[in-house]
Amino acid sequence: MNWPTGSEDKLTRFEQSILPHLDAAYNLARWLTRNDSDAQDVVQESCLRAFKFFGGFRGGDGRSWLLSIVRNTSYTWLEKNRRGEAATAPEQEAEVEESSAAAPDALLLQQADSDALRRAIEELPAEFRETLVMRELEGLSYKEIADAADLPLGTVMSRLARARRQLRRRLLDHWGRKD
Amino acid sequence: MICREVGNLLHGYLDRELDLSRSLEIEDHLSTCPACSLEYGQHLALRSAIHRSSLYHEAPAELMRRLRPELRREHRARKGSRGLPARLRSFWVPLGVAALIVLVALPFVMRPSAESLLAQQVLSAHIRSLMPGHLMDVPSADQHTVKPWFDGRLDFSPPVIDLSSQGFPLIGGRLDYVDDRPVASVVYQRRKHVINVFIWPSADSGRAPGKAIAMHGYSMITWTQSGMAFWAVSDVNTGDLQEFIRLLRR
Numbered sequence: 426m427n428w429p430t431g432s433e434d435k436l437t438r439f440e441q442s443i444l445p446h447l448d449a450a451y452n453l454a455r456w457l458t459r460n461d462s463d464a465q466d467v468v469q470e471s472c473l474r475a476f477k478f479f480g481g482f483r484g485g486d487g488r489s490w491l492l493s494i495v496r497n498t499s500y501t502w503l504e505k506n507r508r509g510e511a512a513t514a515p516e517q518e519a520e521v522e523e524s525s526a527a528a529p530d531a532l533l534l535q536q537a538d539s540d541a542l543r544r545a546i547e548e549l550p551a552e553f554r555e556t557l558v559m560r561e562l563e564g565l566s567y568k569e570i571a572d573a574a575d576l577p578l579g580t581v582m583s584r585l586a587r588a589r590r591q592l593r594r595r596l597l598d599h600w601g602r603k604d
Numbered sequence: 605m606i607c608r609e610v611g612n613l614l615h616g617y618l619d620r621e622l623d624l625s626r627s628l629e630i631e632d633h634l635s636t637c638p639a640c641s642l643e644y645g646q647h648l649a650l651r652s653a654i655h656r657s658s659l660y661h662e663a664p665a666e667l668m669r670r671l672r673p674e675l676r677r678e679h680r681a682r683k684g685s686r687g688l689p690a691r692l693r694s695f696w697v698p699l700g701v702a703a704l705i706v707l708v709a710l711p712f713v714m715r716p717s718a719e720s721l722l723a724q725q726v727l728s729a730h731i732r733s734l735m736p737g738h739l740m741d742v743p744s745a746d747q748h749t750v751k752p753w754f755d756g757r758l759d760f761s762p763p764v765i766d767l768s769s770q771g772f773p774l775i776g777g778r779l780d781y782v783d784d785r786p787v788a789s790v791v792y793q794r795r796k797h798v799i800n801v802f803i804w805p806s807a808d809s810g811r812a813p814g815k816a817i818a819m820h821g822y823s824m825i826t827w828t829q830s831g832m833a834f835w836a837v838s839d840v841n842t843g844d845l846q847e848f849i850r851l852l853r854r
Contacts, residue, residue, distance in 0.1 A: 436679040444668070451663035465667050472671055476678055531642075531649035539657035546659070560619065561654045567621045582621070586612040589647055596650075 439479050443472070446488040449563055450495045456558045457499040459547055463506075471498045489565070492573040496555065503551060537596055545595040553588035560585055605633045610640055618647055665738045666779050673784040723817050723824060723835075725782050730800045730822065730837040733778065733789065739798065740776035740791055750777040754788050762788035762803040762832065765852070772799070772848050792848070799838040799848060806833035814849055816842065825849050 450471060455464040471494045475482075482490055546554055559565045559573065567581045574581070610633055616622045617630040634641050733739050742753040751764040757779055766774040771794065778789045780802065787804040806828045814827040823842045826835045827849070836852075838845055 434679075436675060439675070444671075447663045447668060447671075448660075451667060452661045455661040461664070464661075465664070465670075468663070468667060469671060469674065473674060473678060476675055531645040534646055535649040535653055537650070537653040537657075539659065542654060542657050543659060561651060562660050567616075567619065582616045583612045585619070586615040589615065589650060593646060593650055 435479060436476075439476055442482075442484075442487045443475055443479070443491055446491045447472075449488050450491055452562060453492055453495050453555065453558060454499055456546070456554055456562075457496075457551055458502060463502065467498050467502055468495065471495045474498065486569060486572065489569045489572040492559070492563075493575065496574060500551070533600075534593065534596065541596060541599060545592055545599065548595055549588060549591055553584060553591060556581065556584040557588040557592065605629045607633075607637060607640055614640065614644055615647065618644065618651070664741075666741055669732075669779070669781055673781050677784065722783060723819060723826075726802055726824065726826075726835045726837060727819055727822055729780050729782050729789070729802065733780065733791075733800055734798060739778065741778045743776040745774050745776075747774060750774065750790065753777055754779075758786060758788055760788075760805045760832070762790060763830075764790050767792065767848070767851050770851050772851065794838065794840045794844055794848065797838055797840040799836060799840065799845070801852070802835040802837070803832050806831060808833070814846075814853075816846075818842070827853070829853060 447468070450468045451464055454467040454471070455461065458464050458467055471491070475491055475494050478494070546557060549557065555574070556570060559570045565573065567578050570576070570581045571578050576584075610630060613622065613626065613630055617627060620627075622630065634644055742750055744750050744753075745766065745768070747764045747766045751761070754762055754764075754777060764774065764777070768774065772792050774790070775793050776791045778791060780787050780789045782802060782804070785804065787802050790801045790803065792799040792801065808828040809831055810828065811830075812828045814825045817824040817826070822837060822839050823845045824835060824837045825845055826833070828834070834852075836845060836849055838848075840848075
């Protein structure tokens with residue numbers, strides 16, 4: 426149905442500026458909740474909330490705006506449903522660097538298979554996981570991640586660094602155990 | 605720059621997010637420091653492995669289909685409580701009246717208003733399903749796969765039969781929404797045409813004859829049988845569709 430421009434109502438504007446980011450919303454919710462039906466519920470709830478708050482959206486980056494709502498809803502869901510899961514990354518993590526005795530070849534990491542990667546990412550604390558997902562899967566810039574996660578740019582960079590180091594460690598541990 | 609100073613900046617460099625002078629410093633450092641080069645190489649490799657794997661989860665089609673009616677409902681609820689401002693009322697009310705006149709004047713075989721609006725909804729659902737990637741939730745030519753798929757997703761069990769030997773192969777099933785209610789769509793093919801058969805529970809327990817409707821170049825036939833309402837929609841010619849219905853209803 427073609428609505429005449431100028432009297433475009435709130436729903437139409439929402440559908441045009443926010444719903445195109447549904448994939449991004451689902452992808453983030455899926456990685457945070459780790460299953461399809463909960464992710465769908467989270468996205469459903471997030472979009473309804475987004476629609477309610479749409480009056481406060483002043484244009485600009487619809488994706489980061491929607492993702493900030495998805496994050497919020499996901500974390501509330503995580504608190505309710507997964508008590509005990511490490512959502513927050515420990516502040517001063519004892520990052521013992523791998524002993525350089527068997528420093529892995531970049532080639533080994535390059536060949537990591539999807540399943541191993543998926544499992545390793547799923548095991549990361551939620552805050553590391555979401556930063557990695559937003560950067561590597563969604564392709565957001567540091568600024569966009571900072572907006573979506575309400576973080577300073579420096580924190581985005583340090584979270585990414587720690588997420589990647591932890592991911593590397595988990596992959597190597599996983600392969601180490603297999604030998 | 606020394607290794608300790610590089611630290612997390614290595615990742616900002618990897619992501620091309622550093623300003624120019626910092627980027628140049630890191631680059632210089634990497635060209636002379638084997639340890640940091642190794643570190644950099646590993647993270648580059650890890651990133652490329654992630655991009656190579658299909659780890660992205662796209663939203664399933666059913667999500668949008670569930671969402672739209674809910675948004676519309678929310679929108680109506682809010683509009684209702686606040687009412688339309690006068691300048692919009694003076695536009696929409698005459699438009700609404702005009703639309704009603706058009707609907708009533710259309711040569712429908714059945715009673716106009718409620719049923720014709722339903723026909724439009726069914727046709728919209730059919731057209732939406734023709735968009736790429738939206739046709740089927742369960743693509744399968746096996747009725748023993750499609751029928752049980754609806755269990756747990758619907759509170760009724762739609763009949764699913766295959767008619768491939770008569771030229772109307774079953775190709776799959778899909779959960780859809782008509783009149784804001786979840787319905788089954790059993791999807792068939794006739795040569796290059798898609799036939800959606802929408803099914804939902806009906807209060808009518810009898811076996812009513814089929815009613816034919818043509819709208820915007822599409823053919824629709826609707827009937828009730830065994831406590832279910834059926835709507836078959838397609839752009840195949842009416843003769844083929846009627847043949848299909850006859851086979852389906854046996």
